[in-house]
Amino acid sequence: MTQVQERVRNGVDTEQMFGTLDLLKQQPELAKFTFRARNRWIDGAHNRSTIQGFYAAGGEDTSREAAFAVDAGEPAILLGTDTGPNPAEHLLHALAACLTTSIVYVAAARKVRLTSVESVLEGDMDVQGALGLDDRHRNGFTSIRVAFRVEGDAPAEKLREVVARGRARSAVYDMVTHGVPVDVEVDAA
């Protein structure tokens, strides 16, 4: 029982984690992943993404038995009917989720038991940009602030190290801070 508790830390199976890392060291070609989302417009600002399959470890992953559905919308002031968070809010969620999971995994690897990880994210934008009213304003957020509160069984300094390492390895933090090339193709009929 004690052994089982040691193996699973912060809800992460550390034996599986270290096994995955060893496998990828031996066969780095298995590290190529492709994630996907399919989106369909419903009405107005309401659209929905379905997310299920992805490519991983040399083949198509079929372990998800059903697709996830995630809805987007806009509040009334941005001409929607609140059918979901708006796209910029979804981006904040993606960033919060990735930083949090990175922190939790790093803590598990470093034998730190976490009891609480909470964050508040804020992004500022001047909508004159996205509305096409004034090109001196960019379309997206000019800046994003993330405030984490982390509790666990390690000294504050150690917890800060775990957060710093999680941030340094977060996929979405990398993308949001550095950008990604995006290719858009259009089939119009």
Add this chain to the structure above:
Amino acid sequence: MTQVQERVRNGVDTEQMFGTLDLLKQQPELAKFTFRARNRWIDGAHNRSTIQGFYAAGGEDTSREAAFAVDAGEPAILLGTDTGPNPAEHLLHALAACLTTSIVYVAAARKVRLTSVESVLEGDMDVQGALGLDDRHRNGFTSIRVAFRVEGDAPAEKLREVVARGRARSAVYDMVTHGVPVDVEVDAA
């Protein structure tokens, strides 16, 4: 009845849209918005964001009666239990949703009736980066591909123009392609 149908195009109230644009031209200080997400770790790769209030048009917007909750997770191969799309997939959803809403709003403004907007997004990453195995690989996607299929009552060339303009005004497309400064604060206990 005809007048009502003209006013609402693609589910967007164009009278409200042009009224908002006129108001912001007269009072550009109302264009400052701040969006937020609060995230809480649940267990392992499972965490949840709640999204409700935001700052807009000179004050706190309280029109949303309840918070949205959005869950994140990881599939088994990435040590999770599929409690939601993973953070990188949520980023693809944010991008798809923003491009789609931008396209729909531009079409409404330009008197184009859309009948269908669908997209498939793919992002490629080598997880050796995020797993800390090989620094030659970045943590996030190296590239994202977006394939749109758009149908409506305008010629293909016009529909392509609408997509191009929507892309040029999309907040999340701007953020994902150009990046945003992110400040992270940590309160550790």
